[in-house]
Amino acid sequence: MMLSLPFNLALVAIVGLALLGLPMGLAMICGSIMYLLARGQDMGIAAEQLLNGMYSNYIMLAVPLFILAAEIMNSGSLSERLLKWCDALVGRFRGGLAQVNVLQSMVFAGMSGSAVADAAGSGKMMQFMMTKDGKYTPSYAAALTAATAVVGPIIPPSIPMVLYALISDASIGYLFLAGVVPGLLMCLSMMVLITITARIKQFPIEAPTPLRQIPRMTWEALPVLMMPAVLMFGIYGGITTPTEAAAIAAFYALVVSVVIYRSVSAKELYKSLATSSKTTASIGMLIAGALVFNYVVTIENIPRSLSAILVSWDLNPITFLIAMNILLLLLGCLLEGTTILLVIVPILIPTAQALGIDMVHLGVVVVVNIMLGLITPPFGLLLFIMTRISGSTMRELVVDVLPFLFALLGALMLFTFVPDTVLWLPRLFGYQG
Template sequence: MALLLAVFFAALLTGLPIFIALAGSSLVYTHFSTMIPDFVVLHRIAGGVDSFPLIAVPFFILAGNLMNTAGITNRIYDFATAAVGWMHGGLGHVNVVGSVIFAGMSGTAVADAGGLGTIEIKAMRDHGYPDDFAVGITAASSTIGPIIPPSLPMVIFGVMANVSIGQLFAAGFLPGLLMAACMMVYVAWYAWKHKIGADQRFYWAVLGRTLIGAIPALLTPAIIIGGMATGAFTPTEAAIAACAWALILGTLLYKSLNWKQFYRISMETIETTASVLIIVGAASLFGWVLTTTRVTEQVTSVLLSITSDPLLLLLIINVLLLIVGCFMETIAAISILVPVLMPAVLKVGIDPVQFGVIMVLNLMIGLLTPPVGMVLFVLSRVAKMSFDRTVMAVLPFLFPLLAVLVLISIFPQITLYLPTLWYR
């Protein structure tokens, strides 16, 4: 085990990609420390991605890319502006509401930050909002994307933990809305403190017109969530339905998608899917090594020797995940830590669906923390701000997110109400 972990951390410190660190350290371990043939490494990597639910990954990625390219983000933003732009700190609220709607389409925080973020930051700058506030609220609201279904990280968690993806999607809905509510409270407080007024007056006619324009886009989350809730299709089939609907909108209704754009989107989807699946495969191998060497049992024993109280255990795990999120990419962290932490979580009676939402939210907060916060890098480029200034702009917005994390850890009903209502 010392050899395995030494090679793994040495590879990370030298800047090698995470999948090479995972697979390479496992290969070194199996080659020098066991009698296991080396070809088992390839078998375990292939077995890690040989999973039907993982078919949803490329389709959810493709659906998000199609939505970004088809001009749907502009319609969402216009509707959100008409709906809440009249409030004090209006464009801050628009930012949050737009992210909630877009979350039902993309499933990733980076897509939200890169898609809606460009529109939102420019609009807030044009209306005289401080750059720091514009970047901070854009970054924080983008984390709603992987909490409200569909969610790419929850698909990976469901595969690694053998948990119903449909239940995970249902469990994320209320916490996602709670995140939005907490952020809007913070925006209202900021607007009151800095005497920021409304950005436009409320007009029913404008709301109706923008709603009509946004209805086709708003049907996307309705198709995904409604279809799974009624049992019409599985999460994988929901991803395919989302892609089909996005294609209909882009090619037939809005006519904003051409073959050249579709080719580019397809190549981007293939590239992103390949990077996700190779991490999943390498992490499956690494997790198998940890399990066969009984590391997971040892971690469980250590955690249970500290406490058997579910709340205290969740507190310890939350701290661990927040630290890991600062240094590790989301998919890799889920793939590595789920086999290690799940045995202890199950032994103290924590519902795995609740734990899945808690884990994803922790790692979403990690996207806003240096040194590996992907959302920070994206918005730093979008806003043309230094990385250091972007980090400082985001820091105040971590408090609403941490408040939601505490609430869903203490009150499991927030996450389990809808899964219980729809699936149990």
């Protein structure tokens, strides 16, 4: 597959600008404009592709709304109430606080859709609870928090799955359903690992919460626990679209925090709006750059050419998925997940379609790979976030996160080789794939 000189110049420009510190979205736009200049094409094509892509996909509106919902929840007392409820359920067992960390991430995942929001929000509280009185080392608590945060974008709602739906035309509703069982299995794999480790290292046992208090604590946490149910009922009951459900999630988080719990002040609400706006702008710039650069990639006929080459190698779906897993895991060590999703994955989709791989199954495998990149040394984003939060060194954190990474890789192999673990629930709701 021969690449033209203009395309090579565009690649050099993108890599060079990114290394100089320019945001990847802007680097892709600049490289794409250089390509158009070198080919003598109208510069207005870049703006046309950007506008058509940004304004014709209403599902993209779900991204800022889910981000806003997560920020509001982190600023209020929702995370604190959720942690108390989780502690009442599983805190009584050996290594109970570690199990609480997994359980709260599983529930929080049904509200935020963002791994970073999970780690930076409830993850801070878990870090404090686990390291208080020297119960767990800071590096172990941070490693577990980073690993459990990975589940956030797997269990619906999921911002990466919204972006995958944008580039693949897969149903976002069925993608959300497909993430439920894999997310639960990932949590189960970590809880089993914690149970084994707790016996070996003799982790502490927390004072059990009296059983008579659990109904009261459940009632107090009920508004938080109802949010995933509200989202799922709206989407799969045919009442709302995923985008409308995202708006309901943001509004529900606001009502629960401000009206029911009265835990968010006007200042904190403003801060949540400002933070979510910055995050949305960052993701929006990446999407804009990817839309323009994907137009360049399409002109060069790279997806179709690559698909023809791979099909000519007589690959079967399993070997393709194995190769894709290795590629995405390696890229996850070096690149930001959204960049991989918006730039690399669209090139792989035509080959997957030619091999008959289901797009919903592929979407879950892709998103799990990208999320694991967040805790893969040396450049996993969650590793850097938890290093700052915990005060532990990167070396200590990597040593403690590796067992969880291997457990999650085992779950990934299961999703890859047994598509029914992903597609069972969507098929139950009418999916024909």
